[in-house]
Amino acid sequence: MHDVAKHDDSKGQYFWVWGALLFLTAIEVWLGYRQIFQPVRMLQVLLLLSIIKSALIIGYFMHLKFEKAIMRWMIVISVTACFVIMYFFFFPDAGRILRLGVK
């Protein structure tokens, strides 16, 4: 059987990642409270922070960073492609409602 994924065994980096995730969460909550941005800009900023957090979780906690390149790219490309297709299904239709109105 293939070995369990071997990677840099220093536990310290996981505590750093955990700290970074908590810090980014604190920034999100602060932004949510302060309402610095308009809703659309706020959505963009929060989504960007969420993508950074998810990259940390997938890369370090889920160890994808330490997997073979073919595994990394297969997962990332296939899931991203599906989300892009989903986006093109949902939002042009929503825009059409705005332009044409609901009858």
Place this chain on the structure above:
Amino acid sequence: MAEATLQHTAAVGHEPAGEFEAPLFGAYSKKVGMWLFLASDSLTFGALLFAFSYNRIYTAWPTPFGKESIINATIMTACLLSSSLTMVMAVFAAQRNDRAWTRNWLLATMAFGTAFIVLHGMEWTHLIHEGLTLPGFPKSVEHGAGDYATISSGVPQFAATFFGLTAMHMLHVTIGVIYLGVVALRKWFLPILGVIWLGAYLAIPADNVFHYGVHALLLGLIVSAIILFLKPKDYDAHDVEVSGLYWHFVDLVWMFIFPLVYLMSTKV
């Protein structure tokens, strides 16, 4: 018949006995299987989040969540993030073949997950009592008639998307806690889960939505029992790592639900 068997063996068995081709993805099959499941499950949550965003952008969306809800959701987020750290520690312990610490870290992860579920359940109960509800929910005696009741009747998409998304996630966390319990304690976990299910069912009042929702634990108990009795095994480092992948995934999904559902709907 024998000739056909020989032809089949010649067609399939390219390698001599005991030798295997290196795996394409450099990982054992269980791990690749879990990754594929998670990729498909991410599309389920993706569709729900897209549906939420669709409604959020094109509807006069209410922003009812006050300080109390946001603090509660922030503590829940901290619980999930901390549970991911303890899960990583469990994987490390399993790789060292340290069975005691593997179990301890898994139990710590389950404790954080359970705290998340309990906090979420309390928040749901509070919101339902305040008037945020769906047609299928039991009617509470103390049903409120404030902001949340107005939102439920005026913008029904709010309650539908909020309860739909968070219920789906809560179900995944519950399944995760049961999964980790099976890996950590094996058959010893079954009576514990049974007691928790019965205790929760008896303790939660009949007008609370979780009075029936708690039967998810009974379903988990039945499925776990079937798995543990049909295929009893001693879970190894691979199993702990694969269960960890699932657990980190539920953490990952929450990283999108928390800002989109809660922080984009804060009361200014």
